[in-house]
Amino acid sequence: MGSGSTPADSPQAITAEDWLQRLAELSRRQGLAIGAMLGAARRDLDLLLASAALHLPVDAGLSEREASERLREFLASTGAMLDTDHAELRRWLVDLGFVARSDRGSDYRRGVLPGWLQQAADQLDARQLSEVAAQARAAHDDDRQARKQAWLARAAQPTDARGDAPPQASTGADAMFMAQALDQAHNGWVVGEVPVGAVIVRDGQVLASGFNQPIASHDPTAHAEIQAMRAAATLLGNYRLPGCTLYVTLEPCAMCAGAIQQARIARLVYGARDPKTGACGSVVDLFAEAKLNHHTVVSGGVLADRCGNLLSEFFAERRALRRTGALPPDAEVGDEGED
Ligand SMILES: [Zn+2]
Secondary structure, eight states: OOSSOOOTTSOOOOOHHHHHHHHHHHTTOOOBOHHHHSSTTHHHHHHHHHHHHTTSOSSSOBOHHHHHHHHHHHHHTTTTTBOOOHHHHHHHHHHTTSEEEOTTSOOEEEOOOOHHHHHHHTTOOHHHHHHHHHHHHHHHHHHHHHHHHHHHHSOOOOOOSSSOOOTTOOHHHHHHHHHHHHHHHHHHHHTTSOOOEEEEEETTEEEEEEEOOHHHHTOTTOOHHHHHHHHHHHHHTOSOOTTOEEEEEEOOOHHHHHHHHHTTOSEEEEEEOOTTTOTBTTSOBGGGOTTTOSSOEEEOOTTHHHHHHHHHHHHHHHHHHHHHTOSOTTOOOOOTTOO
16 A cells, blocks of 8 residues: 555555445445444444545535535435434534534535545545445345345245234245345344344335334334334324234344234234243243233244344354454443343
């Protein structure tokens, strides 16, 4: 690389090519929260914030309105994986130095980017970034369509936990929707949460989705099932969700089982069993209580291996990161499934 000296703790400089490649990978994600990326995902966060900063000029100041307009464009294209709005993004960019604001607060321009991004930034512009992101998203959508077709073609073999599988859902559809819940679980992993995901389906359509995010949201109730039910209830304008099926990658806990019954979810389909907190038979079976449960039919074991392996891999990675000291001391991790 170059001949300049680099401080020992600064990451190695990135090439423009690697920048675009990483951006393409991140463009397949969604719902990334800036606050949650500050710890373990800081390098990715810096790359995304620098991508946003490339939308602002280096040598001329923009008014707040103009700067907001540029950031809105970024969030609608290159930065669509970020879960934020232009005002919050602008605050982060200014706070972390990616965007410089004059003392009067009315003049925004590109700030000083981290050293490892600076050289590549000189070779890139906003249009290139949005093209790469759009291509990656299109390719991802094609992949998903292909996977969906494959799942539909090959019937999965869920084991029905209670032997009373309701007639309305085919096993192929169950596997397809569980795979979408797995996709949500991956989103949780990206932001450092225990990877559990959920989707809610009615009449063959996904109404809402969610992933586990108690750490980022400072909310002990922010389990995947609750996130998805909140979104579906808001969408339908109804606190009951009759006729809906909830798919979740991990057997629900007692809290979620209670909420599922309150919402009158018609059918619950889960992936892996949870021997530590599962409330569908592993620890307790709240759905077997006839006095509690009048509405919800339960099936378990759909894509159970994939759902369970995802959790095992996540905790193995966490243990490895802890051993090497790569996990910042403030990077919390939920204790679900951990010893
Ligand atoms: Zn739960």
